[in-house]
Amino acid sequence: MSLDLPNLAPQIQSAGAKIALEMAALGERLPQAVGALRASSGIDSETLQAKLARAGDRWPGAIPTTDDLAKSIAPPALQTPLHVFGADGSQIPPDRHAAAMYYLINIGSLHYIAGSGRAPSASSTPSLYSGNEELYLEDGGLIGSEIVSARRDIAEMAELARLANSCHGEPSLALLDNGLILWLALQVQGQQRKSADALLKEYLHGMDSIRRSGAALAGVIDRPRHANVLALLHLLDLPLDKIDTDRLQATPYLGLTDRGLFAQVLAEGHRSISFIYASPINRDFKAAGHEVAFFYYRPPGVKDPMRVEVPTWVADSPELMARVHSGLVEQGLTTAGFPYVLARAHELAVVSQAERQTVAGLFEESLLAHGLHPERSHKQTAKAWLTSRRRHSL
Numbered sequence: 001m002s003l004d005l006p007n008l009a010p011q012i013q014s015a016g017a018k019i020a021l022e023m024a025a026l027g028e029r030l031p032q033a034v035g036a037l038r039a040s041s042g043i044d045s046e047t048l049q050a051k052l053a054r055a056g057d058r059w060p061g062a063i064p065t066t067d068d069l070a071k072s073i074a075p076p077a078l079q080t081p082l083h084v085f086g087a088d089g090s091q092i093p094p095d096r097h098a099a100a101m102y103y104l105i106n107i108g109s110l111h112y113i114a115g116s117g118r119a120p121s122a123s124s125t126p127s128l129y130s131g132n133e134e135l136y137l138e139d140g141g142l143i144g145s146e147i148v149s150a151r152r153d154i155a156e157m158a159e160l161a162r163l164a165n166s167c168h169g170e171p172s173l174a175l176l177d178n179g180l181i182l183w184l185a186l187q188v189q190g191q192q193r194k195s196a197d198a199l200l201k202e203y204l205h206g207m208d209s210i211r212r213s214g215a216a217l218a219g220v221i222d223r224p225r226h227a228n229v230l231a232l233l234h235l236l237d238l239p240l241d242k243i244d245t246d247r248l249q250a251t252p253y254l255g256l257t258d259r260g261l262f263a264q265v266l267a268e269g270h271r272s273i274s275f276i277y278a279s280p281i282n283r284d285f286k287a288a289g290h291e292v293a294f295f296y297y298r299p300p301g302v303k304d305p306m307r308v309e310v311p312t313w314v315a316d317s318p319e320l321m322a323r324v325h326s327g328l329v330e331q332g333l334t335t336a337g338f339p340y341v342l343a344r345a346h347e348l349a350v351v352s353q354a355e356r357q358t359v360a361g362l363f364e365e366s367l368l369a370h371g372l373h374p375e376r377s378h379k380q381t382a383k384a385w386l387t388s389r390r391r392h393s394l
Contacts, residue, residue: 022255025255026255026256026260029252029253029255029256030256030260030261030264032252032253033230033233033253033256033261034261034264034265036233036236036237037069037070037229037233037261037265038069038070040069040070040232040233040236041067041068041069041070041071042067042068043067043069043236045067047240048064048236050240051235051236051238051240051243052235052278054240054243055235055243055248056245057280058280059231059235059248059278060228060231060278060279061228061229061231061232061235061278062228062229062231062232062258062275062276062277062278062294063232063275063276063278064232064273064275064276065273065274065275065276065293065315066273066274068273069229069232069273070265071272071273072265072266072267072270072271072272073270073271073272073273073325074267074269074270075269075270075271075325075326075329076322076325076326077326078114078115078326078327078329078330079171079322079323079326080114080115080116081113081114081115081116081170081171082113082114082115082171082172082173082323082326082327082330083111083112083113083114083163083167083170083171083172083173083215084111084112084113084114084172084173084175084327084330084331084339084341085109085110085111085112085160085163085164085172085173085174085175085341086109086110086174086175086176086177086339086341086342086344086345087107087108087109087156087157087159087160087163087174087175087176087177087345088107088108088109088156088176088177088342088345088346088348088349089105089106089107089108089152089153089155089156089349090105090106090152090349090350090351091103091104091105091106091148091149091152091351092104092351092356092359093145093148094135094142094143094148096142098360098363099360099363099364099367099374100130100363100364100367100374101130101135101142102128102129102130102135102363103128103129103135103143103148104126104127104128104129104351104359105126105127105129105148105151105152105155106124106125106126106127106349106350106351107123107124107125107126107127107152107155107156107159107349108122108123108124108125108344108345108346108347108348108349108350109122109123109124109125109159109160109163109345109348110122110123110340110341110344110345110348111123111163111166111341112340112341114327114330114331120341120344122344122348123159123348124348124349125159127155129151137195143195146183146184147184147195147199149184150182150184150196150199150203151199153178153182153203154182154199154202154203154206156176156178157176157203157206157207157210158206160174160175160176160206160210160217161174161206161207161209161210161213164209164210164213164214164215165209165213167213167215169213169214171323172213172214172215172216173215173216173218173323173324173327174210174215174216174217174218175218175219175220175327175331175339175341175342176217176218176219176220176342177219177220177342177345177346178219178220178221179219179221179292179294179307179309180207180217180219180285180290180292180309180310180311181277181279181281181282181285181292181309182199182200182203182281183281184196184199184200200284204285204288204290207288207290207311208288208289208290211289211290211311211313216310216314216317216320216321216323216324216327217310217311217314218308218309218310218314218324218328219308219309219310220306220307220308220328220338220339220342221306221307221308221309222306222338223259223304223306224257224258224259224306224307225257225259226257226258226259226307227253227256227257227258228258228275228277228278228294229258229261229262229275230251230253230256230257230258230261231248231251232275233253234248234251234252234253235248258296258307259296259304259305259306259307260304262296262298262305263298263303263304263305266296266297266298266305267298268298268299268300268301268302269298269299269300269329270297270298271295271296271297271298271308271325272295272296272297272305273295274293274294274295274310274315274321275293275294275295276291276292276293276312277292277293277294277309285311286312289311289313290311290312290313291311291312292309292310292311292312293309293310293311293312293314293315294307294308294309294310295307295308295310295315296308297325297328299328299329299332299336299337299338300329300332300333300337301336301337302332302336302337306337306338308324308328310324
């Protein structure tokens with residue numbers, strides 16, 4: 001055993017006691033946040049705009065689309081038949097210790113027609129990347145995990161676009177098991193910016209295709225840790241002439257989440273109003289016609305709401321918002337609130353450890369068949385030897 005559990009156990013006990021105290025303190029501050037949310041309803045538009053301007057471009061808050069911040073919106077009736085499809089992905093990243101350099105992205109998707117009685121249509125599509133142009137950046141360095149993750153996000157969006165366009169204009173809802181923002185642009189700089197810009201363009205192209213198809217698009221985030229609405233409440237509570245970086249950071253709601261806030265406000269099956277996500281990266285999405293908004297939705301029978309991100313072309317359409325809201329309710333009836341199509345898409349996408357080893361073995365066999373003699377790194381060879389030795393020790 002490499003982990004010294006007797007040494008670790010007292011640290012865990014101490015951490016548990018500390019977390020319990022912090023949770024109790026958060027519980028005392030939560031009613032204050034709920035009161036601030038209710039009190040902020042009806043805020044004057046000019047006052048809001050003035051405070052947003054003072055907060056600046058890098059303020060990580062939420063911009064409300066209506067003045068009734070505490071509104072709990074009931075679900076509309078589901079219009080059937082409704083095509084609902086979800087996509088999720090997983091990846092095997094490049095490993096410099098392996099016998100060959102490659103990475104793999106596997107996309108799982110499910111197409112379900114609510115109200116039709118037909119069996120869902122499932123798909124699992126692996127894609128292997130092994131060429132130099134796919135593995136290396138402009139500066140000659142090996143691509144990082146953020147690039148691989150971005151390519152997975154692009155592949156997920158492309159799969160949703162394919163399914164949306166297969167419905168030929170019939171009412172449809174495309175769901176993603178993630179937010180809609182592609183964070184790559186904030187994760188890479190310098191020489192990698194060219195690659196990041198090209199990938200963002202490809203991602204936005206998928207969103208364009210979904211919009212043209214007439215489908216509604218939404219990204220679902222389970223157990224979100226965001227505090228954008230809480231940042232808004234703190235901003236609204238500050239006098240205009242007192243708004244600066246230090247005071248914005250000195251929030252009384254530190255440690256609370258928007259999820260916890262809306263758990264106190266939303267009835268089961270209801271959603272909040274929509275907010276615009278105030279993030280610098282959202283300006284790129286706005287310029288491309290896909291500015292991201294979000295709302296909180298509490299599934300029936302579930303305590304904690306989920307965060308749901310939608311493009312503003314969905315948020316501004318009562319028809320598409322009704323499709324998203326009613327579709328989420330219907331999709332969570334048998335899966336504890338989480339959309340069924342996303343739960344199944346995840347199952348179809350995940351690559352097990354055994355499958356990873358099989359892929360590596362097949363790759364080595366392929367290299368041998370083509371006259372190459374692949375070698376693992378010394379570290380990988382040693383790890384394999386030690387693992388084998390432990391397994392067969394007396």
